[in-house]
Amino acid sequence: MNQISVSHAGAPETFDCRVAFAETMIALARENPRIVAVCNDSVGSSNMGGFQKEFPDRLINVGIAEQNMVGVAAGLANGGFVPFVCCAGPFLTGRALEQIKADIAYNHYGVVLCGQSPGLSYGELGPTHHSIEDFAWMRALTDITILNPADPKQTRDAVRWAAQADRPIYMRVGRFKVPAVTPEDAAFEPGRALLLRDGSDVTLIATGVLVSRALAAAERLAARGVSARVLNMMTIAPLDQAAVLAAARETRGIVTAEEAIVTGGLGAAVAETVVQHHPARMRILGVPHFAPTGSAAFLLDHFGLNADGLEKAALELMA
Amino acid sequence: MNSLANDRAARLAEIARETRISIVHTIDAPRMGHIGGDFSVTDILVTLFFDVMRYRAEEPGWAGRDRFILSKGHCSAALYSVLARAGYFSPDLLASFMAPLSPLNGHPNRRKVAGVEANTGPLGHGLPIAVGAAVAATISKSDYRTYVVLGDGELQEGSNWEAAMFAGHRRLEGLTAVVDRNRLQQGARTEDTNGLDPLDEKWRAFGWEAIVLDGHDHAALLDAFEAPRIGKPRVLIANTRKGKGVSFIEDRVEWHHKVPSREQVALALEELAG
Ligand SMILES: Cc1ncc(C[n+]2csc(CCOP(=O)(O)OP(=O)(O)O)c2C)c(N)n1
Ligand SMILES: [Mg+2]
Numbered sequence: 001m002n003q004i005s006v007s008h009a010g011a012p013e014t015f016d017c018r019v020a021f022a023e024t025m026i027a028l029a030r031e032n033p034r035i036v037a038v039c040n041d042s043v044g045s046s047n048m049g050g051f052q053k054e055f056p057d058r059l060i061n062v063g064i065a066e067q068n069m070v071g072v073a074a075g076l077a078n079g080g081f082v083p084f085v086c087c088a089g090p091f092l093t094g095r096a097l098e099q100i101k102a103d104i105a106y107n108h109y110g111v112v113l114c115g116q117s118p119g120l121s122y123g124e125l126g127p128t129h130h131s132i133e134d135f136a137w138m139r140a141l142t143d144i145t146i147l148n149p150a151d152p153k154q155t156r157d158a159v160r161w162a163a164q165a166d167r168p169i170y171m172r173v174g175r176f177k178v179p180a181v182t183p184e185d186a187a188f189e190p191g192r193a194l195l196l197r198d199g200s201d202v203t204l205i206a207t208g209v210l211v212s213r214a215l216a217a218a219e220r221l222a223a224r225g226v227s228a229r230v231l232n233m234m235t236i237a238p239l240d241q242a243a244v245l246a247a248a249r250e251t252r253g254i255v256t257a258e259e260a261i262v263t264g265g266l267g268a269a270v271a272e273t274v275v276q277h278h279p280a281r282m283r284i285l286g287v288p289h290f291a292p293t294g295s296a297a298f299l300l301d302h303f304g305l306n307a308d309g310l311e312k313a314a315l316e317l318m319a
Numbered sequence: 320m321n322s323l324a325n326d327r328a329a330r331l332a333e334i335a336r337e338t339r340i341s342i343v344h345t346i347d348a349p350r351m352g353h354i355g356g357d358f359s360v361t362d363i364l365v366t367l368f369f370d371v372m373r374y375r376a377e378e379p380g381w382a383g384r385d386r387f388i389l390s391k392g393h394c395s396a397a398l399y400s401v402l403a404r405a406g407y408f409s410p411d412l413l414a415s416f417m418a419p420l421s422p423l424n425g426h427p428n429r430r431k432v433a434g435v436e437a438n439t440g441p442l443g444h445g446l447p448i449a450v451g452a453a454v455a456a457t458i459s460k461s462d463y464r465t466y467v468v469l470g471d472g473e474l475q476e477g478s479n480w481e482a483a484m485f486a487g488h489r490r491l492e493g494l495t496a497v498v499d500r501n502r503l504q505q506g507a508r509t510e511d512t513n514g515l516d517p518l519d520e521k522w523r524a525f526g527w528e529a530i531v532l533d534g535h536d537h538a539a540l541l542d543a544f545e546a547p548r549i550g551k552p553r554v555l556i557a558n559t560r561k562g563k564g565v566s567f568i569e570d571r572v573e574w575h576h577k578v579p580s581r582e583q584v585a586l587a588l589e590e591l592a593g
Contacts, residue, residue: 041472041505041512063475063513064442064504091441124351124417125425128392128440294419302419 012212014177018047018116020152021173024159025051025084029058035163038073038085040066046086046116046173066091070099070113077109082163088122089115089131089172097137100170105143110166112159113144118172119209119259120287123296131172132287136264138170139237146236147171147190148258150211151180154234157188165190172208176259176296179212181232191235193243199229202314203247203254207233207266210257210285210305217310228314239269241277248280253317255283257310259300262286283313324538327370331537334404335365339564340591341400341413347584349417351425355561355574357397359501359534360468363557364389364401366540367466376406379433385463386452388437390445391470391499392426393576399423399432407434443476445469446496450482453494453552468497472504475513480525486552487526494552495544496527499534501561505575522554534559565590 029035029051039061043052052059060076062069066087073083085092092115093100104111115134122129138146145167149155155173162169186194196211197218206214211232218228229251231243247254254274256267267284274280291299300306304313338361346352372385389398396416403410408422415421422431426440437448449467456463469479486494500518502509509515519529528549532539534557543555561575562568565587568579579587 041475041507043506045505061506061512063509064472065475065477065513067477095441095443122425124349125393126428126440128426128438292419293417293421293424298419 012179014179015152016177017149017152017155017174020155021114021159022047022050024156026054028160028163029055032082032163034080034082036060036076036081036083038062038069038076038083040064040069040087040091042087042116045088046114048086066095067099070096071103073111074099074103074107074109077111082110082112084112084114086114086116088129089118089134090129093131093134093137093170100138100144101141104168105141108143108168111168112162113168113170115170115172117175119176120291120296120299121175123294123299126293127290130291132259132261134170134172135236135258135260135266136268139264139269142237144168144170144237145190148208148234148236149174150208150232150234151178151182153180153182153184154188158190158234161188161190174208176209178209181211181215191238191240193231193233193240195229195243196232197228197230199227200250201227201252202317203229203231203251204257204310204314205231205233205244205247205254205266205270206257207236209259209300213305213307214257214310216307217314220307220311221314226314226318233266236266236269239273241273244270244273245278248274248278253281253283253314255285255310255313255317257285257305259305260286262288281317283317285309285313324541327541328538331362331365331370334369335362335537336591336593338365338397338400338404340588341404341410342396343579343584343587343591345396345400345413345416346578348414350578351417352396352578353393353576354396354568354579355503355571356391356394356470356499356501358563358565358568359559359561360391360394360397360499361563362535362537363468363497363499363540364397366537366544368401368405370541371544372466373463374405376434379407383461383463386436386449386465388439388445388449388465388467389427390439390467391442391473392439395423395425395427398427398435402432402434405434408432442470442473443478446479446482449494449496450486450491453486453491454489456493457489457491463493465494466497467495468499470504471498471500471502471509471515471518472512474498474515474518483522483525483527490526490550491552492548492550496552496554498554498556499559500556501559503561503570503572503575507572519556522556527551528553529556530554531556531558533557535563
């Protein structure tokens with residue numbers, strides 16, 4: 001069911017989702033004159049150079065001023081535009097948190113907050129530049145839809161959906177290279193988990209970068225005779241409770257995996273659901289604390305956010 | 320200029336040259352860094368650490384030390400090069416810049432590196448912390464001074480102006496800010512993005528003494544740091560060139576965080592050989 005493109009070397013080809021993001025933004029802007037981009041000196045890092053070239057009037061670069069940037073986006077929405085705020089995840093969700101709460105969520109403006117280079121993608125630049133708290137912070141604002149596309153297809157679909165949703169949205173735009181994990185014919189259903197592999201022993205619920213790693217873990221578990229279900233939870237909020245509760249009922253445990261702090265993110269959302277409606281054994285994989293120095297790839301392995309870590313956690317639940 | 324001042328400036332110029340060489344090597348190891356801003360701020364850091372400031376590298380927590388905060392924390396390679404030379408840690412450690420588990424993270428971490436007062440990286444945090452350190456000196460009746468270095472693009476962050484207003488209100492004489500006025504930010508010129516001029520008048524309007532000078536002129540920097548205080552916080556608007564010291568890097572926006580190729584590293588070292 002997975003159509004993973006394979007390069008000559010045999011390893012799956014991987015993609016920087018910023019490319020799909022930028023291409024879709026330009027295509028959308030050609031179709032809809034109301035689409036605008038708002039930046040914080042981040043035109044290059046958000047890969048928005050092409051957009052700026054074609055639509056110089058519709059890229060508003062406020063300079064290094066994220067709080068102002070989010071307020072300006074709210075005002076642009078008020079003026080009838082559909083702003084996509086393009087800013088590195090940590091400065092968008094951290095620096096401008098109250099603007100996101102009051103100006104976007106509480107006002108319920110149709111603004112799309114695009115957290116660029118999210119998670120650990122700025123590895124070596126350190127915790128100030130890691131965006132691992134974004135899920136927890138955004139989840140606390142219940143009016144915001146949180147999307148974490150796992151590959152270029154989901155990124156394209158998420159941008160297109162967000163442009164017409166007319167509601168507050170936060171989406172991660174991945175920089176860490178990922179393989180394609182979404183079947184080309186899969187419908188885009190925000191709020192719904194995407195079943196990538198069915199299984200009856202254990203469920204792996206992954207999001208973003210972790211989805212391909214969960215699929216790899218499921219392969220390994222199959223080799224051990226353990227049947228693992230894999231859900232791509234692209235929508236962190238609102239959570240697909242039905243899919244979570246089905247996993248709780250039908251399998252012996254749930255492992256969640258996210259490139260985010262373990263408090264308040266996907267794992268916490270899943271735990272809140274099962275503990276109230278159908279208690280299940282769980283392991284929550286994520287980043288436990290401020291990360292040490294290292295590349296994104298190094299840090300993901302360092303925290304066991306790989307097939308190995310997922311496999312181990314699943315086996316613990318089976319024991 | 321008298322001969323003593325001449326000697327001091329000449330000594331600093333030589334240290335600055337060696338510091339730029341250290342920065343090239345530091346960035347070349349991980350092939351990552353912010354060379355443009357490292358080079359524009361080098362003369363400012365060197366003047367502070369090797370002449371102006373009072374500190375004990377062997378006793379980093381000494382209560383009487385002058386406080387230094389690099390608010391433009393992306394220029395960590397410059398800071399680390401200076402801290403190593405000042406004796407806070409072995410220069411050998413510079414080779415581990417940004418390597419897995421190295422204390423020398425891409426942005427400075429006070430919990431891992433002696434001599435770092437504040438973990439900067441997100442722009443717009445250094446000045447408020449420096450204001451707090453300067454207020455602490457006034458209420459504890461300590462005579463340490465507080466220095467903070469800011470990027471010019473960084474000044475687009477509103478937090479700076481909240482802090483500037485408060486420092487002016489409190490007449491924080493013990494506080495000196497330096498703006499590395501290289502007129503470039505990450506993606507473009509400051510004045511083409513969100514203009515800052517007239518910058519000295521802005522600071523004066525917030526109750527600061529503002530001195531405009533050449534940020535690569537060590538004698539001018541020494542004079543400005545040492546001028547008698549006039550009951551106000553002081554800001555040096557240090558006109559600099561991003562990438563100063565290497566011709567093909569100077570004043571070019573793409574060198575914000577571009578990494579010199581191996582050939583360019585050799586060329587840069589040749590130019591810096593003096
Ligand atoms: C709050 C925040 N927003 C954005 C960034 C990304 N960023 C890092 S350096 C930089 C440009 C800084 O320009 P400037 O302050 O002029 O520094 P310099 O020219 O000395 O390098 C930007 C936008 C950041 N580190 N923090
Ligand atoms: Mg600058």
